[in-house]
Amino acid sequence: MSLEVRDGNVKLISNRQIEYTTVSVFGVYGIKNASQIIYYGLHALQHRGQEGAGIVTFNSKGEGHRINGLGLVSEIFNKENLSSLPGEMGIGNVRYTSSGKGLRASGNGSLNDVQPLYFRHRTGDFAVACDGSLVNSSQITDYLENLGKLMQTGNVSELLAHLIKKDGTEPRIYSILDALNMMEGGFAFIIMTKNRIYASRDKYGIKPLAIGRLGDAYMVSSESCAFDLIGADFVRDVEPGEVITIDEKGLRSRRYSQFQRHKMCAMEFIYLARPDSDIDGCNVHAFRKESGRRLCRECPADADIVVGVPDSSLSAAMGYAEESGLPYEMGLVKNRYVGRTFIQPSQAMRERGVKLKLSAVRSIVKGKRIALIDDSIVRGTTSLQIVKLLRDAGAKEIHVRIASPMMKHPCFYGVDTSTYEELLCSERSLEEACRCIEADSLGYLSPQSTIDSTFGSDELCLACFTGEYPTSLYNDVCDGSSLEA
16 A cells, blocks of 8 residues: 555555455354354345455364355355255455445455455464455555465455464464554454464454353354344443454453544444444444435425435434424435445446436425435435436435535555545535535535434544544554554
């Protein structure tokens, strides 16, 4: 990754060959037919990625089994192949690519990049899955290649696997702690050996990771909503800088770093997570509804009805309507068989996805002044398509209100916004952005109101809005011998 400082902010110039990807991770320990539980867990997390999925299990003999594929969870797994994943422990993931090109379009890696990754070693086989990205992946890659390591995939799980020392002279937990201390960024890792599962979260608390329990079995998940589907109880969140170990002795905790922050990615609350998930003690639906209320106070609209953009904006639209006293109407209908457009890997696919995903309810919007509530604007293309859709259906005026601040800066932690050039508001004023999406007016929630919507937390990662990054940022001219800031 090459970076340039511009007006006190960091600009991404180019990406190294390491591919920045985000997945959702899910793992279980101590339950019969673990692969079936993982299958349902991944179903609950499907909203976080639709490009690929994978499951790895270990059976009672310590033998590993892996299945991964491209597409949706239901397309990859079935009764027959799930039965070929025996064992009472396993980990899985769903995935999307945030480097701007999809798995199917990528000539580098493709199916081999779909996690969990499985590694064989004389000291014991193991599997790794990660949600997030590293800001020092380039330095770590140089460090490993200088040691003679060969990179086979394009994701950070392989970097962690190489960093974990495997000399067999000490318990693996110590090597894991050392390896995690060399990594800087926003991440949640699950590591599985034949005997136990390790789960860790970055020391800044940027990425979520929750612990659940079903009887005597434990599980970890990127979101707590997955526990509800399988009847498990939420136990707690993994703490920033913490590594939990799950094995026959139960659950144990260690710290790999004494540095601890709670800079949860604001986009988890705003867009990525399901509304029925609780993250760091705050319900996602409650956050979004409160954001809508605050948005109405800051950016009222002279409108007849409030319309939310399905699905992640509906909670904010409810809050906006309640605060404004305007009727909340279903002016847009979503085709349930189309995935999320924001996490499509290419711009062309995103544009096609909008047309397939949404339809305007003509009888509701015709002749009306609409307060259109959306969770965020990244590139602006989706917003433009929706505004045109409503105008074609006869809407009189369209006042766009965004339940988050203006996104002006790239994200280096796994959200699909890696360059300034692809962000609508990086170089444009509010008025210019409004003209780009062809709306009658445009308003955004303030950064402080975003923080206040968490009901008491005074910390969130707002880097993509404010340019204030919680971690150090690295570039290719840094001394590659040092992996810590």
